[in-house]
Amino acid sequence: MKKSVEIIEVSPRDGIQNEKKLLSLDTKLALIDRAVKAGASRIEVTSFVNPKRVPQMAEADEICKALPRNTGSKYIGLALNRRGFERACNANLDEVNFVVVASDTFSEKNQATDTDTGIRLFNDLTTETTPGIGVGVTIATAFGCPFEGEISVERLMHVVKGCMEANPFELALADTIGVATPVDIAERIAAVRKLYPDVPLRLHLHNTRNTGIANAWAGIQAGVQSLDSSFGGVGGCPFAPAATGNIATEDLVYMLERAGIHTGVNLKAAIDAAEFIESALGKTVPGMLMKAGIFPDQCTTS
Ligand code: MG
Numbered sequence: 046m047k048k049s050v051e052i053i054e055v056s057p058r059d060g061i062q063n064e065k066k067l068l069s070l071d072t073k074l075a076l077i078d079r080a081v082k083a084g085a086s087r088i089e090v091t092s093f094v095n096p097k098r099v100p101q102m103a104e105a106d107e108i109c110k111a112l113p114r115n116t117g118s119k120y121i122g123l124a125l126n127r128r129g130f131e132r133a134c135n136a137n138l139d140e141v142n143f144v145v146v147a148s149d150t151f152s153e154k155n156q157a158t159d160t161d162t163g164i165r166l167f168n169d170l171t172t173e174t175t176p177g178i179g180v181g182v183t184i185a186t187a188f189g190c191p192f193e194g195e196i197s198v199e200r201l202m203h204v205v206k207g208c209m210e211a212n213p214f215e216l217a218l219a220d221t222i223g224v225a226t227p228v229d230i231a232e233r234i235a236a237v238r239k240l241y242p243d244v245p246l247r248l249h250l251h252n253t254r255n256t257g258i259a260n261a262w263a264g265i266q267a268g269v270q271s272l273d274s275s276f277g278g279v280g281g282c283p284f285a286p287a288a289t290g291n292i293a294t295e296d297l298v299y300m301l302e303r304a305g306i307h308t309g310v311n312l313k314a315a316i317d318a319a320e321f322i323e324s325a326l327g328k329t330v331p332g333m334l335m336k337a338g339i340f341p342d343q344c345t346t347s
Pocket of ligand 1: 059249280281
């Protein structure tokens with residue numbers, strides 16, 4: 046078992062992108078600041094999408110200009126197409142995370158292209174990238190599609206192979222709609238590992254069917270080094286019906302630290318951030334540790 050696992054805080058991107066209540070630029074920056082202070086080594090700060098399609102992401106460039114610098118946290122921007130990729134590359138970020146979708150139907154709805162065209166575009170963009178920014182890839186609907194149903198391992202591996210030709214520094218598999226089980230995680234990570242023993246692996250999990258934290262554990266056992274999560278378990282995809290949140294950062298950190306796996310994230314600061322986002326959104330968020338309290342720190346004998 047690993048001694049440490051990296052947490053990638055995605056609440057400023059996935060966490061709020063599906064929320065109807067638009068957060069101010071100051072609130073978004075305050076959330077990022079809380080992620081930095083909580084000790085997140087990498088933060089997905091925004092998505093470079095058309096604000097007409099995803100209004101919450103309207104201030105992507107302004108956010109990047111105002112990010113606190115020299116903090117020890119690396120900043121990631123998400124991109125779905127050429128324009129988004131080019132904007133991300135010019136936003137003074139550490140990394141761009143490009144999305145390729147494993148299923149054609151979701152790919153068309155999410156980024157107006159089929160899967161194979163997305164793979165070709167990713168390969169074209171990486172050859173054009175100027176040095177100085179890390180280029181990673183996330184394969185969305187890697188465990189199932191809301192429109193096409195099951196995604197076979199063969200189909201997933203077709204997409205993985207196409208993306209790996211671009212030599213990304215990291216490969217992420219996303220359970221975009223929260224349908225995976227721990228067996229699926231183990232099977233698919235093993236299939237990737239067999240062909241690519243050295244590429245750093247990242248998992249993006251949604252807790253839509255309450256399998257998120259179990260899937261995180263299965264991923265770590267299978268050799269995943271980085272896990273996406275969001276304070277309070279907020280999150281969702283505007284183009285996935287009935288999408289719900291990512292796994293909650295503080296719940297994940299609690300499980301890992303209690304199991305002796307270091308994350309670098311301060312649990313009390315993560316709960317504070319979860320309470321901040323709950324207050325900013327004005328609604329109860331799914332995270333559980335923030336309601337139950339840390340054990341044993343908050344036990345009393347009275
Ligand atoms: Mg997501």
